[in-house]
Amino acid sequence: MVARTMTVSESILIPADPLALYERISDPTQMGGWSPENRGATVAEPRESAYVGMMFVGHNKRGIARWTTRCTVTAADPGERFAFRVHAIGLRTPSLRGPIANWEYRFEPEAGGTRVTETWNDDRTGWPDSVAAVFDRIVTSGKSFADFQRGNIHVTLRNLQRILGAPA
Template identity: 50%
Template sequence: MARQRTVSDSVLAAATPAAVYAVVADPTRTPEWSPENRGARTGGAGPLPVGAVFTGANERRGFRWITECVVTAAEPGERFAFRVRAIGGARRRLRTRIATWEHRLEPAELPGGGSGTRVTQTWTDDRTMPDAVARVFDAVATRGPFADFQRRNLATSLQRLKAVVETPTPA
C-alpha cells in the first residue's frame, strides 16, 4: 500500500490573518507552537520572503537534528510555505527532498460571532525513497506511519498556535 504523502488540519483562531501570518512566517517563533522545533536561525527577525533560507533545530524523543529550509511562498495574510531541502547534524547534512510545510490563512466567522482566521497547516512528504523503505524508517522514527505521526503533530501545533495568536501581547 502506498504511503500517505499529505496531511492537513485546520483551526479557527480569534486573530486577524495578518497577526497569524506574522507568527507563522517568522521561523524564529516556531518553537512557541511546534512540538518538535527548538529554534531557527534566519539572519534576522520577522516574516521571511520567498527564497530566504533558514535552519531549524529539532528534537523528537531525545534525538536532535538540523534542517535547512527555503521559503517557497510568502503572501502576507494569506499563505506561508517552505521546503525542507536538507537534514542532518550541525556539520553534515543530507541534501535531498524531505518535506514541504504550508500555512494557508483565510478570514473566517467565529462560532460565537466576530471575525478570525481559519489556519490550515499542511505537511507533504517529499521523500523519494521507496514506500517499503519509508515504512521501515517511519516505524523507527515515529513508531508507525509518518502520516499518522504528523496528523497528531499538526493537531498539537494548531492548538498551540491558536493559543499564541489569541494571547494579547504586552504593551
C-alpha cells in the same frame, strides 16, 4: 501493502487577524513556541519579514534525538500563505541534501477570526514505500510519518490557538 499517505492537513479557527497570525507564523525563529518538535530556527539573512528564497536552519528535538534541517521559504504572501521546503538534514549541521518535506500555512478570514490550515507534504517520493515504512516506524516509534505528522499538526494548531488567539 497500501501506498503511503504523502499529505496531511488540518485546520483550526483562531480568533485573530490573518495578517497578525501570518506575521508570527512566518517567522521561523518563533516556531519553537508552538511546535512539538521544532525548537526555533536561525535565519541566514534576517529581515523584517519572510520572503521567497529566505533560508533558515531549523533546530529540532524528539525525545533524546536532536537534528537540524535546512529550509527555504517557497511562499510568503502576507495574511494568506506561508510555505517552506525542507531540503537538507543533519545532526549538528544539515549536510545530507535531498527532498524531505514541504510545509504550508494558509490563512482564511472567517467569522470569529482566521482559519489556519497547516499542511505537510512528504517529498521523499523517490523512496520505495516499503523502505519508507521501515524507516518511518523506526524514527517515529512505530508510526508512519503521515500519522506522526498528523499528531504534530494537531498539537501545533492547538498551541497556535492558545498562544496567538489569546487577548494581548
